Amino acid sequence: DSGVTQTPKHLITATGQRVTLRCSPRSGDLSVYWYQQSLDQGLQFLIQYYNGEERAKGNILERFSAQQFPDLHSELNLSSLELGDSALYFCASSPLDRGGTGELFFGEGSRLTVL
Amino acid sequence: LAKTTQPISMDSYEGQEVNITCSHNNIATNDYITWYQQFPSQGPRFIIQGYKTKVTNEVASLFIPADRKSSTLSLPRVSLSDTAVYYCLVGDLNTPLVFGKGTRLSVIA
Numbered sequence: 001d002s003g004v005t006q007t008p009k010h011l012i013t014a015t016g017q018r019v020t021l022r023c024s025p026r027s028g029d030l031s032v033y034w035y036q037q038s039l040d041q042g043l044q045f046l047i048q049y050y051n052g053e054e055r056a057k058g059n060i061l062e063r064f065s066a067q068q069f070p071d072l073h074s075e076l077n078l079s080s081l082e083l084g085d086s087a088l089y090f091c092a093s094s095p096l097d098r099g100g101t102g103e104l105f106f107g108e109g110s111r112l113t114v115l
Numbered sequence: 116l117a118k119t120t121q122p123i124s125m126d127s128y129e130g131q132e133v134n135i136t137c138s139h140n141n142i143a144t145n146d147y148i149t150w151y152q153q154f155p156s157q158g159p160r161f162i163i164q165g166y167k168t169k170v171t172n173e174v175a176s177l178f179i180p181a182d183r184k185s186s187t188l189s190l191p192r193v194s195l196s197d198t199a200v201y202y203c204l205v206g207d208l209n210t211p212l213v214f215g216k217g218t219r220l221s222v223i224a
Contacts, residue, residue, distance in 0.1 A: 035214070042214060042216045043153075043159070043202070045213055055211075088156070090158045092159075103161040103164070104159075104212060106157075106158025106160065107158055108156075108157060108158055109158055111156075
């Protein structure tokens with residue numbers, strides 16, 4: 001158990017819909033990262049927050065947005081969903097501001113299926 | 116951002132030592148080398164990290180030559196439970212970790 005909690009574990013929805021994925025980082029960790037893993041693309045970095053502020057942005061679509069709240073939990077909002085958005089979405093946390101060193105602790109992921 | 120190249124897949128028998136080599140020819144001075152392990156439908160798990168020479172922990176060893184253009188993850192005496200995807204990552208303090216496709220290790224009884 002990494003200490004990172006993600007909900008929901010599974011989500012099935014239709015194209016055009018909007019969903020919110022939630023992540024609670026390990027106690028004390030200020031950084032939250034979101035990653036998307038699909039079969040053909042591997043593990044893609046989406047976005048990082050540190051103590052409520054956006055720190056780095058990766059391959060995140062404009063239809064996707066995220067935020068980190070004062071209690072440090074984070075939410076990833078996916079809107080106007082397309083079939084290609086079906087993937088495992090992982091949240092990771094670390095105590096560090098930067099992700100290049102140190103260890104990232106990953107949650108078990110939220111599996112999104114868009115029909 | 117340093118690009119990494121590692122084998123797509125490897126097979127090994129139980130009890131053998133497995134070495135997975137990663138190439139990162141354009142590694143920068145501030146870059147560290149990190150390896151993660153991922154089981155199906157689970158999040159990646161940190162294995163080991165190093166900057167140069169050799170690093171060893173209870174799970175694996177990481178060998179980094181002087182030019183740092185490659186690194187080798189060594190797993191001693193693998194078991195069936197070591198079947199997983201292994202990712203080599205290179206990054207500095209300012210760059211979130213970028214995962215490639217990894218190496219799919221299959222351990223055979």
